[in-house]
Amino acid sequence: MSISNALNPTLGTTLNYAAHDLKRLRRDLPTLFFSIGLPIIFYILFGAMQEYGDIEFNGGNVAALVMIGMALYAGATGAVGAAGSMVAENRAGWGRQLALTPLRSSQLAVANFLNISVRAILPIAAVFITGGLTKASMQPDQWTLAFLITVVCAIPFGFYGMACAMLIPSENTVSVATSTIVILAFAGNVFMPLKESLLEVGRFTPMYGAQALARWPLSEGSQMINGERLFIEDPLWYAYVNIAVWTVVFVGLCLLLHKRDKERA
Template sequence: MNATFTLLEMRRITRDWGGMFFTAVLPAFFYLIFGATVDAKDASIGNGNVAMYVMISMAAYGAVTATTSIGGNAAVERQQGWGRQLGLTPLADSSYIAMKALIAMTVAAVPVLLTFTLGAATGARGSAGAWALSALLVLAGSSVFALYGLLIGTAFRSEAAVGAAAGTLVIFAFLGNLFIPLSGALLSFAKLTPLYGYAALARYPLTEGYLPDGSHDPLWLPIANVVAWLAIFGALTVVLVRRGRERQ
């Protein structure tokens, strides 16, 4: 992995103030609105409070926004000719992938760090283990959505499509119980959607599987959701990449 190229890519991404706002600042702002200032923020949930529940949710939203955008843009770059340019350099494909993965995880860590810092300063409460493990799960789980971005970028070969993919995360976030608590038939349907398992798993160290409506998710459910969507995104991406090579 080329350190100079990695730093240049990081500078290019962080110079996009609009993208960084939606990735890092907006989730933290949502936490302040939905978590830090609501009357129920001190209500107990699991081994902590509602403020921490919302904090983890908003950090997860910011992290997947980052990894989706970076994964999608990486696919578009290579399909629009950047891959041929890199082929003239000593940079191997494995190094390029490692570089993009490092950048995605670094950028995804920004909203996690910012939102967790605000949470600590505004009354989010939970066990020490819940704080540490939730942060790790938020960051690690967001890598699944780098595949989602890669899938969209490969399918449509357009930066606009990648932006639209990031936009669809808002819908997934609602269905994932990130913004408002769901119940009834809508909750049952939501458990099949991509962000539900990731968010539920990230909050599991806090909630121990209990939902705001009083129901309970066994640990296997969010794990199965994450594994299933990882397999779906991965398989579809492989199919599209192979088709693209056949056309060439």
């Protein structure tokens, strides 16, 4: 019997199920590539290999700014893939199988949250480690704060993954959901600097607030743009409002779609 089971059988059962669920990730190589391998490649191409990556910036450099953006993309992709897979599996009958086990709904919810969190944290950590081994440079407190905020900003995208899986019930749901994160990342000024005119639209897209907040320990509100000026300043409340609004939208959409599915059943 494990220590967690001995101390608290309910907690032990929850953790055992979460660990069992995570083990299946080893067989899901496409998801691992898109959530870990691709963001690392993007960071190396757009950050570590570029001359502008060495430009000093608020105690760090531009390569670190690119790294944080790629880490956010990695974490969001991991969260979307995990949440979308859960919905797809439940629709395929896995939920009915779990209903026959002693696991309670609250335990399943905790286990699913742990699964999504781990699937978000691992890619973020991988990108940060790659950045630390290459040319990304920040102060120690900036490294810590940027990592923690990136994790907190990435996990809520799990609701986006759930909404996509419920809205598009097909075998390719998860692939579609994770692929659209690339589009949202471009629109949110995560990958390559947008022109100032395009950023005016990008501020209303889902990933703008997440990237602005994740980069804040280093950027202090500066947004990279494509133009004569390299940076413009955005206030912090832009990021807070963006994140709050889109989180409400995604959660509300999940609730509406869940209610629709229950009425159909």
